[in-house]
Amino acid sequence: NAGVTQTPKFQVLKTGQSMTLQCAQDMNHEYMSWYRQDPGMGLRLIHYSVGAGITDQGEVPNGYNVSRSTTEDFPLRLLSAAPSQTSVYFCASSDRGQSNQPQHFGDGTRLSIL
Amino acid sequence: GQSLEQPSEVTAVEGAIVQINCTYQTSGFYGLSWYQQHDGGAPTFLSYNALDGLEETGRFSSFLSRSDSYGYLLLQELQMKDSASYFCAVNTGGFKTIFGAGTRLFVKA
Numbered sequence: 001n002a003g004v005t006q007t008p009k010f011q012v013l014k015t016g017q018s019m020t021l022q023c024a025q026d027m028n029h030e031y032m033s034w035y036r037q038d039p040g041m042g043l044r045l046i047h048y049s050v051g052a053g054i055t056d057q058g059e060v061p062n063g064y065n066v067s068r069s070t071t072e073d074f075p076l077r078l079l080s081a082a083p084s085q086t087s088v089y090f091c092a093s094s095d096r097g098q099s100n101q102p103q104h105f106g107d108g109t110r111l112s113i114l
Numbered sequence: 115g116q117s118l119e120q121p122s123e124v125t126a127v128e129g130a131i132v133q134i135n136c137t138y139q140t141s142g143f144y145g146l147s148w149y150q151q152h153d154g155g156a157p158t159f160l161s162y163n164a165l166d167g168l169e170e171t172g173r174f175s176s177f178l179s180r181s182d183s184y185g186y187l188l189l190q191e192l193q194m195k196d197s198a199s200y201f202c203a204v205n206t207g208g209f210k211t212i213f214g215a216g217t218r219l220f221v222k223a
Contacts, residue, residue, distance in 0.1 A: 031209045040122075042201055043157065043213040050209055058210065090156060094209065101145070101205060102159035 002026050006091050006106035013081045013113050021076040021109050023091030031094040032074040033058070033103070034066065036087040043090065049074055050096070081113045116140045118214035120202055125220045126192055134187045134217045136202035144205040146178050146185045151216070152198045160187070160200075189219075197221045 007022045025032065033048035035058075045058030049068040063085060065077040074093075078085060088110050092103040118138045126132040136146070145164040149157040163169055163178035163185060175188040189196055199216040206212055 033209070033211070035213075040215060042215040043203075045211065045213075048209060056208075056210075059212070096209075101209070102147070102162065103149075103157075103211065105156040105158070107156050
C-alpha cells in the first residue's frame with residue numbers, strides 16, 4: 001500500500017540547473033497537487049490537476065511547470081533553479097468522490113539550491 | 115487577497131483540552147479541513163467541516179461557523195504524541211486548497 005510516492009527525498013542543485021521532482025500515486029485519485037512548505041509559512045499551492053491532461057496554477061506557480069499525462073503521475077519541473085526555491089516540496093492526491101476530500105501527502109522532497 | 119489566521123504556538127499540559135482557532139477570508143468556501151504534521155513528516159488529514167456545527171472523531175473535534183468565517187480544532191485528553199503542528203485549510207473551489215501558516219502545539223508533562 002504505497003499511497004503517494006515522491007522521489008528524490010533530498011536534492012541539492014546549483015543555481016540555474018533544472019530538475020524534475022517525481023510524484024506517483026497508486027490510489028486512482030483524480031486530484032493531484034504540489035505544495036511548497038517554507039518555515040512559518042505553511043503550505044503554498046504551486047500547481048494542481050483535476051485529471052489526466054488538465055492542470056492549473058496555484059498561488060505560487062512562477063518558475064515551475066507541471067504536466068499530467070497519466071492518472072498516476074504528476075511531475076514538477078524546475079526550469080532554472082533559484083535560491084528562493086529552496087524548500088520542502090509535497091505532492092498530494094485526493095479522491096474526487098469523497099465529500100470531505102482528504103488529501104494524502106507524500107513524504108516530501110527536501111530541495112536546496114546553492 | 116486570501117488569508118487564514120491561526121495562532122503560531124499553543125502550549126498545554128498532558129491530559130488537558132486545547133482549542134486551536136482559525137479565521138479565514140477567502141474568495142470561495144467549500145469546506146474547512148485540519149491537518150496534523152509532526153516534525154520532519156508529512157501532513158496527515160484530521161477532519162473536515164463543510165456545514166456549520168461540530169464534527170467529532172475520537173479525541174479530536176472540529177467546529178465551523180460559516181457566518182463568522184471561523185472554525186476551531188479541539189483536542190481532548192492531550193498526549194505527548196499530540197505535540198505537532200496543526201494546519202487549517204480552506205477548499206476555495208475546484209479542488210484549490212489554501213493552508214494557514216500552522217499552529218505549533220507543545221504538550222508538557
